[in-house]
Amino acid sequence: MKDNIFIHIGVPKSGTTALQTHLFVGHKELISIGKIKQYSTEGVYPNKKLEYFFSTLKKSEEITFPYDKMHEIYIHEIEKYWDKKIIISDEGFTNSILGDTYLKAKRLKHFFPEAKIIYVIRNQFDLIKSFYYMVPKSPLFLTNEKKPLSYNKWLDISFNNINNSFLLSGKYYDVYQIYTKLFSEGKILVLLYEDFKYNIEYFGDKLSEFMSIDSKESLALLKNKEKINTKEHHILKHFGAKYPFIEYLFPLFKCLGQDFFCDKIFDVNLTKENRTKIIDLYKDSNDKLNNIMNNNLFKNGYPN
Numbered sequence: 001m002k003d004n005i006f007i008h009i010g011v012p013k014s015g016t017t018a019l020q021t022h023l024f025v026g027h028k029e030l031i032s033i034g035k036i037k038q039y040s041t042e043g044v045y046p047n048k049k050l051e052y053f054f055s056t057l058k059k060s061e062e063i064t065f066p067y068d069k070m071h072e073i074y075i076h077e078i079e080k081y082w083d084k085k086i087i088i089s090d091e092g093f094t095n096s097i098l099g100d101t102y103l104k105a106k107r108l109k110h111f112f113p114e115a116k117i118i119y120v121i122r123n124q125f126d127l128i129k130s131f132y133y134m135v136p137k138s139p140l141f142l143t144n145e146k147k148p149l150s151y152n153k154w155l156d157i158s159f160n161n162i163n164n165s166f167l168l169s170g171k172y173y174d175v176y177q178i179y180t181k182l183f184s185e186g187k188i189l190v191l192l193y194e195d196f197k198y199n200i201e202y203f204g205d206k207l208s209e210f211m212s213i214d215s216k217e218s219l220a221l222l223k224n225k226e227k228i229n230t231k232e233h234h235i236l237k238h239f240g241a242k243y244p245f246i247e248y249l250f251p252l253f254k255c256l257g258q259d260f261f262c263d264k265i266f267d268v269n270l271t272k273e274n275r276t277k278i279i280d281l282y283k284d285s286n287d288k289l290n291n292i293m294n295n296n297l298f299k300n301g302y303p304n
Contacts, residue, residue, distance in 0.1 A: 010091030
C-alpha cells in the first residue's frame with residue numbers, strides 16, 4: 001500500500017471550499033479524488049463512482065455496507081493513481097450529522113491504511129455561527145421552518161437534540177483521538193482555520209511541509225484564490241425570492257466583508273445561557289487539544 005495518500009477530514013465550515021476547489025485541485029503535484037467543487041448539479045466529486053464510494057463510506061449502516069462493491073470501485077477508480085500524490089478531501093468525514101465519526105474513520109483506515117490525515121479546526125463560537133448562516137430555517141436538519149429562526153432558538157433546538165446535531169462536530173479532541181489511534185499520532189496534522197484566515201503563509205508552509213509539496217505553489221494558490229462566498233448562496237436561498245435586488249448588491253457586500261454582511265442580516269448575539277452551554281460542551285476537549293498545540297487554541301479565543 002502506498003503512503004502518498006492524504007485525507008483532509010474537515011472540519012466543516014473551516015475553509016474547506018477554498019482548499020478543495022483551489023489548492024487541492026490546482027496544485028500540480030496533487031491528484032484530488034475527493035470533493036472538488038461545491039453546489040454543483042453535476043456532482044461534487046470527479047465522477048459518479050467516486051461520489052458513490054465516498055457518500056456510501058460516510059452514510060451507510062455497517063450491516064448494509066457494500067464492501068464488495070466498494071472494493072471493486074477502489075480497484076478501478078483509486079488504485080490507478082498509486083504513482084501519484086493523492087488528496088481525498090471531504091468535510092463529511094467529521095460532520096456528526098452524517099453518521100458515526102469512528103465508523104467513518106475505521107472505513108478510511110480499511111481502504112487507506114497508510115494515509116496521513118489533515119484536520120483543520122475552527123473556534124467553535126464561529127463554527128456554530130457559520131453553520132447557522134447556512135441553515136437558519138432548519139437547525140441541523142432537525143426541523144423545517146418557513147422562516148429563519150432566531151440564533152438562540154436555533155441553538156436551543158440543537159442542544160435539545162445534541163446526539164443528532166452538528167454540535168458534536170466541534171469536539172475536536174475526540175476526533176483527534178480516533179484518528180491518532182487508527183493512523184498513529186505522527187500521521188495527523190491539526191491546523192487552525194484562524195491561521196488560514198489571518199496567517200496564510202504559516203498555514204500554507206505547515207500544510208506543504210506535511211504533504212511534501214512545493215510551498216510556493218501552495219501559497220500562490222491560497223493567496224490568489226477566488227473570494228468564494230458560500231454565504232451568498234444561503235442569503236439568496238432565504239431572501240432572494242422576496243428581494244431579488246439583493247443579488248446585485250453582493251459586490252458591495254463583498255467589499256464590506258462577508259461576516260459584516262451576515263451579521264447585519266442575522267442577529268447572532270448569544271444569550272448568557274447558550275454561551276455557557278457552548279463553553280461547557282467544548283472546554284474539556286479544547287483544554288486537552290490546547291496542550292498538544294502549545295496554547296494556540298486559547299490564544300484564538302476557543303471556548304474554555
